[in-house]
Structures are given as C-alpha cells and as structure tokens.
Amino acid sequence: MRIGARVFPIYAVVALAAAACHKETTKPPVEDDECTGARCVEQAEAAMYYHDYGNAREPLTAVCDGGDGFGCFRLAELYQFGRGGPADLDKAALLFEQACDKEHADGCIRRSELARDGRGGPVVDLDFTVKACKLGLAPSCARAGTLLNTADGVERDPTRAIELFEKACGLGEVDGCTGAADLLSDPNGPPDANIRALAAYVKACVGHSGYGCTRVGLAFHDGLGTQKDLEKARTHFTRACEFSDQDGCVAAKALEASGGKPISIALTTKAAELGSDGLEARALSCRMSEQGLPALSEVLSGVARHKESLDACAKDGAAVAVSWEFTNGRVRDAKLTGGASKKLQKCVVSALRRAKLESSGACQAVLLIGDPGGAAKALSERGHDDGRKHVRVSGDDE
Numbered sequence: 001m002r003i004g005a006r007v008f009p010i011y012a013v014v015a016l017a018a019a020a021c022h023k024e025t026t027k028p029p030v031e032d033d034e035c036t037g038a039r040c041v042e043q044a045e046a047a048m049y050y051h052d053y054g055n056a057r058e059p060l061t062a063v064c065d066g067g068d069g070f071g072c073f074r075l076a077e078l079y080q081f082g083r084g085g086p087a088d089l090d091k092a093a094l095l096f097e098q099a100c101d102k103e104h105a106d107g108c109i110r111r112s113e114l115a116r117d118g119r120g121g122p123v124v125d126l127d128f129t130v131k132a133c134k135l136g137l138a139p140s141c142a143r144a145g146t147l148l149n150t151a152d153g154v155e156r157d158p159t160r161a162i163e164l165f166e167k168a169c170g171l172g173e174v175d176g177c178t179g180a181a182d183l184l185s186d187p188n189g190p191p192d193a194n195i196r197a198l199a200a201y202v203k204a205c206v207g208h209s210g211y212g213c214t215r216v217g218l219a220f221h222d223g224l225g226t227q228k229d230l231e232k233a234r235t236h237f238t239r240a241c242e243f244s245d246q247d248g249c250v251a252a253k254a255l256e257a258s259g260g261k262p263i264s265i266a267l268t269t270k271a272a273e274l275g276s277d278g279l280e281a282r283a284l285s286c287r288m289s290e291q292g293l294p295a296l297s298e299v300l301s302g303v304a305r306h307k308e309s310l311d312a313c314a315k316d317g318a319a320v321a322v323s324w325e326f327t328n329g330r331v332r333d334a335k336l337t338g339g340a341s342k343k344l345q346k347c348v349v350s351a352l353r354r355a356k357l358e359s360s361g362a363c364q365a366v367l368l369i370g371d372p373g374g375a376a377k378a379l380s381e382r383g384h385d386d387g388r389k390h391v392r393v394s395g396d397d398e
Contacts, residue, residue: 035059040066048074053084064095069102076110093119100131108132109140122153133164141168142176149183150273158183169200177204178212182292185215187224194225205236210245213237217251218265230260247287266361267291279304280368282319282379288361295359302357303367309354310369313347317374319382320348323364326357337364 035043040062047056057078063071076095079088093114099107108131115125126147132140145164148157162183168176177200184197198219204212217236220229234255240248247267254263268287275281276297286299303310314320324334334352336345348369366382368375 035062041068041071044071044074053078055084057084064098067102069099069104069107072096072099072102073104073107073110076107080110080114089114089119097128100128103135105132105135105137105140108135109137112140122147126154130164133167136171138168138171138173138176141165141171142173142179145176145179149179166196166200169203172207174204174207174209174212177201177207178209178215181212181215185219185224187222191225194219196225198225205239208243210240210243210248213240213243214245214248214251214267217248218267221251221255221262221265230255230262264289269293269296271296274300276300277304277307279307279310280375282366282368284363284365286361286363288359290359290361299357299361299363300365302355303352305356306351306354307369309351310348310367313344313351314370314374317371317376317378318344318369319366319375319378320344320369321364321366322348322352323362324352324355325362326355327360329357329359331355331357 035058040059043059044056044063047053047059057075060071060075060078064075072095076092076099078084079095080092081087093111096107096111096114100111108128111120112125112128112132115121115128126144129140129144129147133144141164145161145168147154148161148164150156162180165176165180165183169180170176181197181200181204184193184200186193186197198216201212201215201219205216206212213236217233217240219225220236221233222228234252237248237252237255241252251263251265251267254265266287266289268285269291270283270285271281271293273280273282274284274293274296279300281300284296284300286296288295288299290298320340321337322334323337324331326332331353334349336348340348348367366379368379
C-alpha cells in the first residue's frame with residue numbers, strides 16, 4: 001500500500017484497525033471505607049472540628065487502638081456525654097483508663113471523677129489520682145495526699161500522704177506544701193520532721209499562702225525546726241496579715257504589743273468534714289492555742305456529748321450554722337448564724353452551753369442534727385439558698 005511517499009506494511013494497517021475497533025475499559029479504584037494510619041487522624045480531626053460526632057467515633061476508635069492516648073480521651077468524652085450516639089458511662093470509664101495507661105494525664109483525672117460518681121468508688125478514685133500525680137499533675141498529688149490523710153473510703157496512710165504532699169509541693173502546689181507540713185509539724189516529734197515541716201511552710205509562704213507564713217512565724221516563735229527568733233516571727237506574722245490571714249494579723253499585733261516577749265498564740269484549724277461520737281460537722285473551724293485535727297476532734301467530742309439534746313431540737317433533721325466561744329473549758333457564748341426560729345435557736349444554744357471543753361477558743365461549724373437523711377437534705381439545700389436560709393426544721397419546731 002502506498003500513501004504519498006510512504007509505504008506501510010499490511011500488518012500495521014491491520015493493527016491500527018483493530019485498535020480502532022477495540023476500546024479498553026478501566027474500572028475506578030475500590031474505595032476503602034476503613035481508615036488507616038494518618039488517614040484516621042485526618043478523619044477524626046475533621047469530624048471533631050465540624051462537630052460531626054456521629055462520624056468521629058469510628059476514626060477515633062482506630063486512633064485510640066493505635067496507641068494515641070488523646071484519641072482515647074476524646075472518644076471517651078463522646079461516650080460520656082452521648083455525642084454522636086448513646087451515652088455509655090461504663091465505656092467512657094474504660095476509654096479514660098486506656099487514655100491514662102497511654103500517659104494522657106487528663107484521662108486519669110476523668111477516670112477518678114467517674115469513680116467518685118459511682119463507677120469505682122474511693123479505691124479506684126485514689127488509684128487514678130495517684131497515676132495522674134505520677135504523670136506530673138501537682139493538684140492530683142495534693143488530692144491523693146488528702147485522700148490518704150482523711151481516710152475517706154480508703155485506709156489512712158499518713159506516711160504515703162506526706163510523700164504525695166511533698167511531691168505536690170515540689171511541683172509548685174501550695175496546698176501540697178501546707179499538707180505535708182501540717183502532718184510533719186509536731187512539738188513532740190523528731191527534729192528532722194519539724195525541719196522538713198518548716199521548709200514546706202516556707203515554700204507555701206513564698207507562694208503567697210498567708211497560712212504558710214503564719215506557721216513559719218509560729219515556728220520561729222516556738223523554736224520548732226529552727227532557733228527561736230521573735231523578730232523573724234513578727235516579720236512572718238505581718239507578711240501573713242498582708243496575705244489576709246487573720247491569725248497572722250492577730251499574732252502580729254499581740255507580739256508587737258508584748259514588747260518583744262513571747263506570747264500565747266491562738267491559730268485557726270479547719271476541717272471540711274469531721275465527725276465525733278455520731279455528731280457530724282461541716283466547715284468546722286476553731287481558733288485556739290492547740291492546733292491540728294486532734295484538737296478539733298477534742299472540741300467536737302465535747303459538743304457531741306450532748307448530741308441527744310441537739311437531735312431533739314430538730315427531729316426531722318437540720319443543718320444549723322453555729323458559733324461558740326469557750327474559756328477554760330466553759331462555753332461563754334453561743335449563737336446560730338442564720339435564719340431560724342426562736343425555739344430552735346434557744347434549744348441549740350442551750351445544748352451547746354452545757355458542753356465541757358478542755359481549753360479556750362472560738363469555733364464555728366455547720367452541725368447536722370436530728371434525722372440523718374433530713375440533715376443531709378438540709379445541707380444540700382444550703383448550696384442553693386440566698387445566704388439567709390440555714391436550717392430545715394422539724395414539724396415540732398414550726
């Protein structure tokens with residue numbers, strides 16, 4: 001065949017014709033619905049960014065299974081709050097545990113919170129709070145120390161509590177410093193313990209803790225963990241007052257008025273919750289020369305001897321805010337600090353006045369009296385009032 005000046009072999013023509021008649025078909029690539037590797041992260045990030053929680057669970061599951069603690073944490077939140085599907089607190093707890101195991105500290109904290117809300121209890125709460133502490137969260141160290149010191153559902157272990165408090169202190173948590181120091185400080189204790197206590201109080205004072213500064217002042221005043229130095233005591237009491245610690249203010253004025261001579265110093269000891277002989281107190285605070293929980297327990301024990309009389313004041317249960325002052329073991333003044341009927345006030349004050357205590361001082365607290373269930377309900381209602389409602393009285397008191 002001749003085309004112009006060029007000649008094509010017959011087989012080439014046949015090949016061209018065949019190519020024109022046959023058109024090869026191609027299939028599109030098969031889409032893989034399952035994410036892998038970085039693609040899972042991209043899908044999860046996109047879904048979370050657009051609050052498309054329904055499509056976030058699957059890629060987050062793959063990310064979590066791949067060893068990403070933050071992915072487990074975010075997936076746990078979806079199950080906890082029912083985002084993108086039904087809520088499942090047990091699943092959330094398990095995922096928070098996985099996040100914690102993968103060294104995501106917030107996962108440890110959230111698991112401990114769920115334990116407090118009924119999924120695990122105090123032992124599990126403590127376990128994950130300690131794990132958060134080991135990952136460097138100072139507030140968790142302080143909280144773990146408090147749990148071990150107060151023995152709220154776990155066995156009390158003051159030695160371990162001190163270790164956790166001191167770790168919190170080393171991480172810059174002022175409450176850790178004061179927690180460790182309070183347990184270590186003891187006029188009758190070993191010298192090295194009081195030296196450690198003073199060091200912790202000093203760190204708290206440097207961290208602008210008025211209470212810490214007051215305790216440093218007391219250490220210099222009494223020579224506890226250091227040599228006595230009344231001028232340094234006065235300086236630290238004054239600094240405590242500058243940080244709005246009333247004990248420091250009172251001590252600074254008293255030491256100033258003494259002309260540089262030692263004085264009897266009354267300090268405040270507080271306990272959020274304390275019980276003695278069946279009587280429960282909340283927000284108990286006493287200013288007296290004796291300090292610490294043993295001193296508070298002794299005072300509350302003196303009041304608890306008249307629990308039967310107090311319970312009779314509000315049989316259906318009440319949470320009464322009271323204050324009382326005592327001198328040489330006798331209550332000189334007592335009153336209810338809030339709205340209450342005259343009958344209830346008279347009854348409670350009468351019972352408090354019969355209390356026999358071992359020292360002198362002034363206290364205030366919320367006492368739970370009468371039916372325990374009614375008292376607990378009254379206590380919870382106090383968080384929703386306007387600052388004037390302080391009691392829930394029995395029918396006999398109306």
